[in-house]
Amino acid sequence: MPIRDRIRELRRAPAGELRPNPRNWRTHPPEQCAAMRGLLAEIGYAGALLARELEDGSLELIDGHLRAETTPDAMVPVLVLDVTAAEADKILLTHDSVAALAEPDQEQLAALLKDAEFISPGVEELLQGLACLATDAAEDAGVEYEEVVIPESWQVVVECRDEANQREVFERMRGEGYRCRVLTLS
Template structure:
């Protein structure tokens, strides 16, 4: 199969100069806006916006509307695509839903979250949701290690318990023990 490279160039463009796509159907709740602000504050731009060049030379967004709205005065990385209006519409329709189809490997995610810390409350909310197993596409039996594909039992009432450990080794030992017994845990260094 021949796959075309549709990226024409990478440009740094003032975000406020990008034209929002009038067909953008995505909305951005406050929780998403807060989490994005946290990522931008703690890391910065680590992904390019997608746009296509119109006949008048302006750039119309395909992906990255919230990032552009959040930082209108910033110079942002934009991948300028060589796509028609119809192809741009197709990308606009499927990029986010395509990403949301991914399953979750809870063990790998749990290990990843052990190494992720933030001081930003909006980003912490997102991390807490990830740790709790909410959001995203349905897990596949292969992704979460279940061979029989049986549905997860409903979660009981949730409680938060803070445990103070004498050192990091004790903390990790307790974490492994509790997660091995099926508890959802998150390590926090105070």
């Protein structure tokens, strides 16, 4: 079966000018918004938004609503698709849903979680939730864990003025070779 390439072009467009899809069925809770802000601040754009061109030349989003809302003043990468409104609805309905069907490889996930270091508290909360979901999935699958032995360690907690100061201290300590984690208490 031949597979059609529906990508017409990669275009840079102002995020604030992208039209939200009126049929978008996903909402974005505060913790997801915080994680997205953190990821965009630390990494930036690493994937394109999906849109289709309307008759008036404007772009209507199919995927990437939260990224566009988070950075309305930014020029963002957009894959302009050659799809009809009905096809856009199919993508809107299934794009993230298919990705959500993936199951975690427990060893790979544990290794990634162990090595990943983020500054943003929102991203850290996302990863903690991911670790809990992975653990629950493993328990549901009957995976037994060995007793965890927590090695002796010495830590310092530094109270910072604000998030910018926290980031500065984190980067300085990490630059000096210390293994650091960000902690935000409310």
